[in-house]
Amino acid sequence: MTEAECVECGGDVALSDDLETGEIIDCGTCGAELEVIDVNPPVLDRAPELEEDWGE
């Protein structure tokens, strides 16, 4: 279990050991959705809002 800093509020975000790139973590402090950009060391960024769309 490691920790990282929320890019929105600066609060601590707990990270599980099976963290994956692309995973979305909710900040427990401010509720922001954070995307795991890199795993080792962990890098978080605000997860992009993406409209739901589908193809064929």
Add this chain to the structure above:
Amino acid sequence: MTEAECVECGGDVALSDDLETGEIIDCGTCGAELEVIDVNPPVLDRAPELEEDWGE
């Protein structure tokens, strides 16, 4: 070695044992090109003239 009749001149056409459907035989008598329509029993017909063409 069997024989068949030329559909053009009625002459005898000698057929080899390894005759194949689609094969073109030249009539030794009149020179007509004959297509092997069937092998057993052998059926001959005048081979169609086909313009030479190619694709991609």
Add this chain to the structure above:
Amino acid sequence: MTNGYTREELLAAHDDLIDASASDCLYTDGGEPREPPVVVKIGGARAVEPEGAVQDIAHLVANGRKVVVVHGGSTAVDETLEELGEEPTYVETPSGVSGRFTDERTMEVFTMVMPGKLNTELTATLRGAGVDALGLSGVDGGLLTGKRKSAVRVVEDGKKKIKRGDHSGKITDVNTQLLETLLDGGYTPVATVPMLADDGVPVNADADRAAAAIAGALGAELVVLTDVEGVYEDIDDPESLIASAATPAEFEAVKNAAEGFMTKKVMAATEALEGGAAKVIVADANVRDPITTALNGGG
């Protein structure tokens, strides 16, 4: 191709059609028909099996109606992927909708199957029925364009994730001038996806929504043919069929009733109406003259 009709049946159907819409259909004075064009969406879940639709389209076109055909063919894409030893990738979105994840290779196969195999086949079939059909993908002449979406939100093993490398997009513009030029020239456009994204890349888009975008842009009547018989208020009660809706408000009721894969069709229908379509009908593909029947409001 089998015709499936005797000459007498065709003539009778022809008379019916003229009777049904005599006030706004044929003009012996050479005037233009005042009816809006019809956009017919065929194929989908069970690939393209459009025999009934083909005859009906031929009939409509022979009567002077302007028709744009749109087709999908997702199943055929999966089949070809499997023949090539590739695994089709489907992902679940946060709202529970399942959708294809289109990586670069899948996109390549997608173009082979959609504008390649299926569109060529359908265009040839329509031409065989006397329709001056002309196949187009959304890339051709910039027919269907919009924003690229290379990332999607998915749910994998219960985790929310951003998945990148997707080749999909959202259609925001339709080249109606191209369609009108072709329709005026007597052609019947046969359109399919991919669309062309704003980064210049051909990408995946839902064919129902492509049909909706086209119908909206042309102010056309949209007939979406499916294997099921429309949208049901109660999906287990065949009597609860909602045959058509003419306004976004009416469609709100339909929307609430729709379940499963019909969600996409209803969403597309809503988009068509909001985009300017004259009318949207989701109808059973498996009846004789499915389009004429749908347009004449019954079965």
Add this chain to the structure above:
Amino acid sequence: MTNGYTREELLAAHDDLIDASASDCLYTDGGEPREPPVVVKIGGARAVEPEGAVQDIAHLVANGRKVVVVHGGSTAVDETLEELGEEPTYVETPSGVSGRFTDERTMEVFTMVMPGKLNTELTATLRGAGVDALGLSGVDGGLLTGKRKSAVRVVEDGKKKIKRGDHSGKITDVNTQLLETLLDGGYTPVATVPMLADDGVPVNADADRAAAAIAGALGAELVVLTDVEGVYEDIDDPESLIASAATPAEFEAVKNAAEGFMTKKVMAATEALEGGAAKVIVADANVRDPITTALNGGG
């Protein structure tokens, strides 16, 4: 896509082009250019690698020249056949020419690769270069039609044979009205095979001959880009290059000189001239501005 030119180079090339044909190129009074259209045939033996051609086509179109692009891609068809576990079938004709035997399955793969993968790719690439490109197969709008040939004469193991089940044909008609409608609308048609045979079936036809048929029908100048630098009177002597021919008679000399795979290009060129093409140039694809260079008569 990399551009390959600086802005200054593009401007200089632009000036050159205008200088070279100032008398019949740009009209500030809005008049129509008097030049015939250009049909550009790209791709072939080494599939489609058209970067130089794409820039050059964009340049020609920006200068108001009407351009129709035609592409082949036989190698890509073979690659996809192999990926699908199929063996491409080539047969030898009595006169010694090697040609593809196109059975039903091969035809299906053919439509996947030609109007599907390659045409969509090239159309998107051209659009990325600013050309309002629109892809068409010979099936679309009946662009390329003619007689079906389902049987071919072949030589197998030294025996002459009739082989049936072939999907090929001979292009006898081009829908010039469709091309002119699109050209007048500002589009650049990107055409490819299959053609549509008189029995309603899409079939294989040689892309060089398709380009020739189109050039003939439009009275266009035909530029056939190849990996070799033209036709040689003596194929082992680079000095014996025959750069162009303007009449069937001139081409008779070229014909006698052609060897190997060039035979087909020369046959196609002859057909183009006999069909009404203004000029035919077989030119090296691997130079900068290959089309402009060819049209301006040098290298």
